[in-house]
Amino acid sequence: MRIALTGGIACGKSLLANYLNQLGVETLDADDIVHELIPDAERRRMADEVFRDPVKRKELEQRIHPLVRARLAEVVGKREEGRGKRKTRNSPSTRSTRSTRLTPHPSPPNPHLPTIEIIPLLFECHWEADYDIILCVSSPRSVQVERMTSRRGYTEEQAESRLAAQLPVEEKAARSDYVIVNGGSAENLMEEAKKLVAWLKGRCNG
Numbered sequence: 001m002r003i004a005l006t007g008g009i010a011c012g013k014s015l016l017a018n019y020l021n022q023l024g025v026e027t028l029d030a031d032d033i034v035h036e037l038i039p040d041a042e043r044r045r046m047a048d049e050v051f052r053d054p055v056k057r058k059e060l061e062q063r064i065h066p067l068v069r070a071r072l073a074e075v076v077g078k079r080e081e082g083r084g085k086r087k088t089r090n091s092p093s094t095r096s097t098r099s100t101r102l103t104p105h106p107s108p109p110n111p112h113l114p115t116i117e118i119i120p121l122l123f124e125c126h127w128e129a130d131y132d133i134i135l136c137v138s139s140p141r142s143v144q145v146e147r148m149t150s151r152r153g154y155t156e157e158q159a160e161s162r163l164a165a166q167l168p169v170e171e172k173a174a175r176s177d178y179v180i181v182n183g184g185s186a187e188n189l190m191e192e193a194k195k196l197v198a199w200l201k202g203r204c205n206g
Contacts (some may be wrong), residue, residue: 001114001204002076002130006122007137008169010147012182013118016137019193025078027193029118032073033071036065051161059147060121065125072117073130112205113197123167123175128135133203136176138169139183175186 005027007013017027035043049058116135122128139147141163148159173179178193178199 003114003116003133003135004122004127005116005118005135005137006048006120006172006176007031008144008166009120010144010152010159010170011137011139013137014119015186016182017116017118017188019173019190020116020197022042023193023197025113025197026109026115027118027187030072030077030120031070031118033068033075034064037067038069048158048180051158051165054063057165057184059096060124061063062119065121069125069127069130072119076115076117083109083111083114101111113200114204121166123172133178134176135178135180136173137180137182139181141169143183144169148168155183175189 005013005017014029017029020027024056038046045059050060117131119125119127122131122134124182128134144163145156147157148154148162154162178196180189180196182189
């Protein structure tokens, strides 16, 4: 079973992933794979340019997205193979081999829950058929803009250009199997993460 987590920019995907890790759920972030493929300096140089130019952004996506898709499947396949061996041996969980840039896991991964793949552009890339369960974290648009300007240092113009480059988060939520609305505190998001883990256990092990 493959599970994807998507959502809008500045909706809290990374924080939710951190909480899931603390609850013993492995995650794999597509953005971390992009970081493997494109050096930091080049990525920063390209960012503003491609967000201003839809043609250049499309060209970059056509070059990078197939590589990211293949790498996601490769890493998840290796993790699932290792998870199957851990179940057979009934031994304590161990971390899978992966790049040091990929999301760390403070708690031993739960051998009964699949890796959750964090893919911000899941629907934009038309990869949804690859997944059995699609999760979405959303926030009101005003909250997204406020987070981008106050926490990430974007201008309002930059924030709006990034939002315009993605499907509206409301559409992503409507096409997902499970939705978390993250408009409150970090503590509330942790409670939502716990509810999500309980729901996944029912779906994956029921």
